[in-house]
């Protein structure tokens with residue numbers, strides 16, 4: 001697919017201890033020495049810190065171009081090791097040790113210059129395989145160097161290489177839409193990362209959840225890629241023999257420690273030398289896991305017999321100790337010592353700046369375009385929002401149909417209708433809390449892989465939601481409700497009414513966006529959004545007279561979306577109107593004065609300024625929260 005070149009043997013670095021392996025262009029050598037990784041677990045609600053959990057304990061190794069497998073029982077630390085090497089794990093947990101790529105120190109920017117295929121196949125379900133690959137190619141190849149035709153060809157060649165021709169135009173699938181199969185999904189995930197022709201590819205359990213043939217197919221694909229010069233590092237559970245035979249290098253882990261690291265082909269003889277016997281026809285990978293789990297016992301163990309407290313030591317501990325005493329380990333340590341000599345004082349990095357290859361506006365076009373396609377193919381939310389608004393507009397229109405100017409119903413009905421409208425505008429947008437929760441995993445993966453900037457995602461997501469789900473339904477709602485209720489006939493009054501309702505709605509939506517960007521579960525988001533909305537409603541001026549409230553509580557009216565909205569629509573409707581009964585004439589201004597509402601020009605517009613202020617503050621905070629989302633694993 002890529003990196004075609006003359007066949008060479010990597011100088012001084014036979015692949016995975018196997019001198020017969022030949023590569024076209026050698027990929028980088030990844031070395032890591034004395035990695036100690038631990039986390040401090042919190043003790044529940046009080047956030048008191050608990051005991052330190054040691055996840056990686058003094059792990060060292062060297063992984064060369066070729067197939068580098070990390071194996072071990074569940075919870076042994078395979079994924080953690082992979083993530084630490086790939087720069088995806090929170091660096092705060094790395095208490096000691098370093099990772100070198102081709103002998104140079106790397107930092108977290110490695111995330112942007114290598115490729116990482118996550119276990120869960122994070123793809124946009126409403127797009128086809130080809131569209132997903134095009135999305136990746138558009139954002140990750142520099143448009144100044146690659147024309148549209150080049151990019152199309154790159155996608156076509158990836159589709160051919162991964163054998164995805166038959167499903168290229170099939171959608172990936174969502175929870176409501178049946179899409180491609182698990183194997184095709186996995187190959188598409190790998191393709192998303194191969195787009196940039198990375199020389200170093202990390203994969204977290206690429207065969208988990210796949211049937212054995214599909215798993216075989218994936219490993220054959222990775223094997224082929226490794227022979228074109230890539231360094232492929234992956235964690236894997238318990239592969240069948242045909243898969244295991246493809247490995248060049250094996251790292252075997254147990255309880256965060258290494259029990260073997262070296263040529264995969266020599267692992268069996270290593271354990272045989274320790275006295276473990278693999279029965280005929282037994283799969284070596286099953287055998288290794290049995291050994292580490294203590295289910296296969298040693299018959300004679302020259303290394304271990306020297307330990308006095310052998311009987312009290314658990315099996316994996318003994319294996320880790322024997323590995324440390326082995327010649328393989330000594331060779332690795334010597335080589336690592338050689339590699340790390342003279343590194344002090346100079347963090348070399350990769351010599352590449354981890355930056356985006358595409359401009360802000362280009363990213364906006366591609367990411368925004370995907371959001372629009374996604375909304376068009378998944379229009380349920382937009383339809384529901386529109387239907388809800390039309391339903392409530394007709395309901396309020398029928399309840400308050402053609403409100404007369406005669407007292408007392410003129411005042412009571414108008415105020416009741418306005419309160420109902422404002423409530424509907426604020427609470428009708430609760431669906432906005434799902435905005436950043438729905439695709440959180442997709443955003444984290446794509447953003448940390450360097451697809452696009454956080455600001456691009458934020459803005460395109462906001463616009464893709466605001467226009468179809470908020471603005472359009474409000475315009476329709478306002479037109480139906482306003483004219484059915486028979487409010488002030490002047491067209492400018494209608495426009496101001498629509499503007500006010502739009503700002504009220506946007507203020508509610510932006511608060512929902514802020515909550516959405518701050519939490520990762522719907523349940524939590526619903527609790528967090530309901531609370532301020534209810535408070536704001538109480539301090540809106542309709543349910544309680546704000547002037548008679550306790551002074552230390554009444555300040556809450558200044559942050560009430562309800563109050564600003566209610567005052568603005570009331571001024572808009574009452575100012576300049578005359579209400580009457582048989583005995584009384586009541587100018588709207590007099591009513592406004594009795595309510596303590598400032599109906600001057602500024603008195604009217606200050607409500608809009610305040611609503612715009614709430615929208616701005618909430619949006620800025622939502623963006624900050626999105627930036628603060630924890631990208632580390």
Ligand SMILES: Nc1ncnc2c1ncn2[C@@H]1O[C@H](COP(=O)(O)OP(=O)(O)OP(=O)(O)O)[C@@H](O)[C@H]1O
Nearest residue numbers: 039053055072073074075076077078079080081633
């Ligand atoms: N951020 C973390 N916080 C707390 N514990 C963690 C964290 N990361 C890893 N662990 C713990 O470290 C241990 C190793 O986890 P890891 O995911 O690396 O194992 P694994 O070998 O990949 O397991 P599996 O095959 O089940 O995925 C587990 O006990 C896990 O719970």
